Amino acid sequence: xxxxxxxxxxxxxxxxxxxxxxxxxxxxxxxxxxxxxxxxxxxxxxxxxxxxxxxxxxxxxxxxxxxxxxxxxxxxxxxxxxxxxxxxxxxxxxxxxxxxxxxxxxxxxxxxxxxxxxxxxxxxxxxxxxxxxxxxxxxxxxxxxxxxxxxxxxxxxxxxxxxxxxxxxxxxxxxxxxxxxxxxxxxxxxxxxxxxxxxxxxxxxxxxxxxxxxxxxxxxxxxxxxxxxxxxxxxxxxxxxxxxxxxxxxxxxxxxxxxxxxxxxxxxxxxxxxxxxxxxxxxxxxxxxxxxxxxxxxxxxxxxxxxxxxxxxxxxxxxxxxxxxxxxxxxxxxxxxxxxxxxxxxxxxxxxxxxxxxxxxxxxxxxxxxxxxxxxxxxxxxxxxxxxxxxxxxxxxxxx
Amino acid sequence: xxxxxxxxxxxxxxxxxxxxxxxxxxxxxxxxxxxxxxxxxxxxxxxxxxxxxxxxxxxxxxxxxxxxxxxxxxxxxxxxxxxxxxxxxxxxxxxxxxxxxxxxxxxxxxxxxxxxxxxxxxxxxxxxxxxxxxxxxxxxxxxxxxxxxxxxxxxxxxxxxxxxxxxxxxxxxxxxxxxxxxxxxxxxxxxxxxxxxxxxxxxxxxxxxxxxxxxxxxxxxxxxxxxxxxxxxxxxxxxxxxxxxxxxxxxxxxxxxxxxxxxxxxxxxxxxxxxxxxxxxxxxxxxxxxxxxxxxxxxxxxxxxxxxxxxxxxxxxxxxxxxxxxxxxxxxxxxxxxxxxxxxxxxxxxxxxxxxxxxxxxxxxxxxxxxxxxxxxxxxxxxxxxxxxxxxxxxxxx
Numbered sequence: 001x002x003x004x005x006x007x008x009x010x011x012x013x014x015x016x017x018x019x020x021x022x023x024x025x026x027x028x029x030x031x032x033x034x035x036x037x038x039x040x041x042x043x044x045x046x047x048x049x050x051x052x053x054x055x056x057x058x059x060x061x062x063x064x065x066x067x068x069x070x071x072x073x074x075x076x077x078x079x080x081x082x083x084x085x086x087x088x089x090x091x092x093x094x095x096x097x098x099x100x101x102x103x104x105x106x107x108x109x110x111x112x113x114x115x116x117x118x119x120x121x122x123x124x125x126x127x128x129x130x131x132x133x134x135x136x137x138x139x140x141x142x143x144x145x146x147x148x149x150x151x152x153x154x155x156x157x158x159x160x161x162x163x164x165x166x167x168x169x170x171x172x173x174x175x176x177x178x179x180x181x182x183x184x185x186x187x188x189x190x191x192x193x194x195x196x197x198x199x200x201x202x203x204x205x206x207x208x209x210x211x212x213x214x215x216x217x218x219x220x221x222x223x224x225x226x227x228x229x230x231x232x233x234x235x236x237x238x239x240x241x242x243x244x245x246x247x248x249x250x251x252x253x254x255x256x257x258x259x260x261x262x263x264x265x266x267x268x269x270x271x272x273x274x275x276x277x278x279x280x281x282x283x284x285x286x287x288x289x290x291x292x293x294x295x296x297x298x299x300x301x302x303x304x305x306x307x308x309x310x311x312x313x314x315x316x317x318x319x320x321x322x323x324x325x326x327x328x329x330x331x332x333x334x335x336x337x338x339x340x341x342x343x344x345x346x347x348x349x350x351x352x353x354x355x356x357x358x359x360x361x362x363x364x365x366x367x368x369x370x371x372x373x374x375x376x377x378x379x380x381x382x383x384x385x386x387x388x389x390x391x392x393x394x395x396x397x398x399x400x
Numbered sequence: 401x402x403x404x405x406x407x408x409x410x411x412x413x414x415x416x417x418x419x420x421x422x423x424x425x426x427x428x429x430x431x432x433x434x435x436x437x438x439x440x441x442x443x444x445x446x447x448x449x450x451x452x453x454x455x456x457x458x459x460x461x462x463x464x465x466x467x468x469x470x471x472x473x474x475x476x477x478x479x480x481x482x483x484x485x486x487x488x489x490x491x492x493x494x495x496x497x498x499x500x501x502x503x504x505x506x507x508x509x510x511x512x513x514x515x516x517x518x519x520x521x522x523x524x525x526x527x528x529x530x531x532x533x534x535x536x537x538x539x540x541x542x543x544x545x546x547x548x549x550x551x552x553x554x555x556x557x558x559x560x561x562x563x564x565x566x567x568x569x570x571x572x573x574x575x576x577x578x579x580x581x582x583x584x585x586x587x588x589x590x591x592x593x594x595x596x597x598x599x600x601x602x603x604x605x606x607x608x609x610x611x612x613x614x615x616x617x618x619x620x621x622x623x624x625x626x627x628x629x630x631x632x633x634x635x636x637x638x639x640x641x642x643x644x645x646x647x648x649x650x651x652x653x654x655x656x657x658x659x660x661x662x663x664x665x666x667x668x669x670x671x672x673x674x675x676x677x678x679x680x681x682x683x684x685x686x687x688x689x690x691x692x693x694x695x696x697x698x699x700x701x702x703x704x705x706x707x708x709x710x711x712x713x714x715x716x717x718x719x720x721x722x723x724x725x726x727x728x729x730x731x732x733x734x735x736x737x738x739x740x741x742x743x744x745x746x747x748x749x750x751x752x753x754x755x756x757x758x759x760x761x762x763x764x765x766x767x768x769x770x771x772x773x774x775x776x777x778x779x780x781x782x783x784x785x786x787x788x789x790x791x792x793x794x795x796x797x798x
Binding site: 040071080316341351 | 443445446450462475693696709712717722724732
C-alpha cells in the first residue's frame with residue numbers, strides 16, 4: 001500500500017486530496033474517498049455484476065467488518081478459499097477491515113474490559129480479544145485493517161475515557177506484535193472521546209508506531225457537531241501529513257464535509273444504507289461550486305433538496321428518473337413511479353435500485369469534493385453546500 | 401393473433417420451436433420466471449437478460465391491486481413500466497383469487513371475492529379480466545377459467561369445464577387488442593379424459609393463439625398428472641404453443657417437454673432460493689445445511705453462472721435466509737439453472753439428441769437408477785428409451 005498527498009490546501013484549510021495505491025486495484029483510488037458499506041464483504045443489495053456498473057475505481061473501495069464472520073465461515077475455511085478477495089469474487093477491490101461498521105456491529109463500551117473491546121453484533125454481544133481478531137485478519141487478508149479500539153460514548157467519565165486511550169494503545173501493541181506483516185497494512189486506531197487532551201495523547205502515541213495509516217474512532221457517539229472540529233483538529237495536528245486517515249462514525253454529507261475540512265481521507269457510507277432502507281434517493285446538485293445555490297430551484301415536493309422520499313404518493317405517476325441526466329443503472333433504466341411501486345409492494349428490487357443510485361450519487365459527491373480541493377475551492381464548496389441546505393430550511397418556513 | 405410458432409425440431413412428441421411474440425423471439429421449450437408484482441424478486445432486468453430469460457409472467461390480480469391497471473395503462477403498459485424489453489405473459493387473476501382469498505365464489509357471472517382492500521364483495525368477470533390484461537399489455541394474456549382442484553370429483557368438475565368453455569367466448573369477445581396481444585385458452589376438466597377432450601376440442605374450434613393445460617398440481621398423483629398433459633398435448637394443434645401452467649420442477653418440465661409441451665411457469669425456483677435451496681443437476685442442494693459451512697466448492701461446478709463462477713457453498717451458506725444477498729444470489733443461480741435447462745431441451749431436440757439428454761438428466765437426478773415409476777411410464781408414451789437409467793425393477797415410489 002502506498003498513499004500520496006497530491007494537493008494540500010494552503011493557509012488555514014486542512015482539506016487534502018491524495019491517491020491510494022493498493023496492489024489488488026490496478027488504478028489508484030483518489031481521496032477523499034468513500035468506503036462502501038458491506039455485509040459479509042458484499043454491498044447490502046448490489047451484487048458483483050451490478051457493482052461493475054458503478055464508477056471505477058471509486059466503487060472498488062469496500063469496508064468489511066471481520067465481526068460479520070464470527071459465526072461462519074470459519075477462519076480456516078476463509079483461509080482455504082484464499083481470503084476475502086477470492087471468497088467474494090472481488091479480486092480487484094480494496095478491502096479495509098475494521099470491527100465497527102456503525103450499523104450492525106457497534107462498540108459496546110460497557111462490555112469492554114482490559115482483555116478486548118466488546119461489540120453488539122448480529123450474533124449477540126461479543127468480546128473480541130487481539131489474538132482472535134488477528135486470526136480473523138490473517139484469514140481474511142484485507143488490504144488494510146484497523147487495530148482494535150475501545151470506543152466510548154461522549155458522556156463517559158474522564159477516567160473511563162483515559163482508560164479507553166490506554167487500552168487502545170495497548171491493543172495496537174498487541175496487534176502489531178501478532179501481525180506477521182509487521183504493521184505494513186495496519187491503520188492504528190485513535191480514540192479519546194470528547195477530550196482534546198486525550199485525543200492528542202492517543203494520536204501522538206499512535207503516530208510514533210510503525211503504522212501505515214490511522215483509523216480515527218470514537219466519533220458519532222454522542223458528541224455535538226460543534227465540538228467536533230476542535231477534536232478533529234487536535235488529532236490531525238498530532239499526525240504525520242503523509243499517512244492515510246480514515247474516520248469511523250461520520251457519514252452524513254455535512255459530517256463528511258466537516259471531516260474533509262479537517263484533513264480526513266476515507267469515510268464510511270452508512271448514510272447510503274439508511275437512505276436506501278428508508279426509501280430515499282439522493283438528489284442534491286453536484287455542481288455546487290458552479291451554480292448559485294440561492295437561485296437554484298427550490299423543491300416543492302416534500303424533499304429537503306438533498307433527497308426525495310420515493311414512498312411519497314406524488315411519485316406514483318412520475319415517469320422521470322430519480323435524477324435527470326444521472327448515468328447510474330437505476331436512472332438509465334427506471335422511473336420514480338416504478339420504484340414507488342416496488343416500495344409499496346415491498347419488493348427487494350427497490351432496495352437494489354436505490355442502493356445503486358445512492359452509491360453512484362454519493363461517489364459523485366466525493367468526486368466533486370476532490371475537484372473542489374484540487375481547484376483550491378473546497379472552502380467555497382463547503383460553504384455553498386451548507387448554505388444551500390439553510391436556504392431550503394428558511395424558505396420552507398413561509399410555506400407552513 | 402400476434403404470434404408465430406415454428407417448430408424447428410422434433411423427437412416423437414417433443415418439439416423445439418421458435419415462438420415469435422410482439423416483444424421477443426423465444427426458443428421453446430421455455431421456462432417463465434414469475435414476476436408477480438412487476439419484478440422478479442431480487443433480480444434486475446439486465447441480470448434476467450444475462451441469464452437468458454425470454455418471458456416473464458406477471459400476476460394480473462396483484463398488478464390490478466397495486467399499482468392498478470389504469471396506472472400501468474397510463475404509463476404505457478407493463479413493458480414500459482418495468483422497462484422489460486422482452487416478452488411478458490399475464491394470468492387471468494382467477495387462480496389467485498381462488499387460492500389466496502377466502503370466500504371466493506364462482507358463479508356464471510365470474511369470480512366473486514372479498515376485496516383485500518376494504519372487505520367488500522367484488523366480482524371479476526371474464527370481460528374484466530381481459531380488459532385489465534389489455535391495459536397491462538403483455539404479449540400473452542390468459543382467459544379467465546373456472547379452476548377446480550384435481551382432487552375434486554363429481555359434477556363440479558364438469559360444470560367448471562363447461563363454464564370455462566362458455567367463458568372463453570366472453571373472453572374472445574372482450575379482447576380489444578388481438579393484433580398485439582395473444583389470448584390463450586385453458587384446457588380444464590380435472591382428471592377426467594372425456595372432459596379434458598371436450599374442453600380441448602372446444603378451445604381448438606375457437607382457433608386461439610395458444611393453449612394452456614390448467615388445473616394441474618392440485619394434489620393429484622404424478623401418474624394422473626402426466627397422463628392429462630400427454631392427452632391434452634396430443635389433442636392440441638401442432639402449430640400452436642402449449643403451456644402447462646404452474647409446472648416448475650425440473651423433472652416435471654423434462655417429462656412434459658417429452659410429451660409435447662412448450663411453456664412452463666412456477667414460483668418454485670425463486671421461492672426455494674429464498675429458503676436457501678439451490679437447484680443442481682443432482683436435484684437440490686440445501687445451502688442452510690451445516691456441512692455447507694466448510695464446503696469450498698461452487699454450488700454447481702458444471703454451472704457457468706455468475707454465482708457459481710465466483711462463490712463457494714461455504715460463503716453462500718453464511719448468507720442464506722439471513723441476508724438479502726443470499727436470496728439474490730441463489731435466485732440468480734436457480735433461474736440460471738432453469739434457463740440452461742430450457743436451452744438444453746431446445747438444443748437437444750434440434751440436434752436430434754433429446755433421448756441422450758433425458759437419459760443424462762435422469763442419471764444425474766437418480767444415480768442409483770431409482771427413476772420413479774411415473775417417469776418411466778411417461779417416457780414410454782413419449783417414446784424415449786430410458787431403460788439404461790433405471791434399475792431392473794423400478795421402485796413404484798411416487
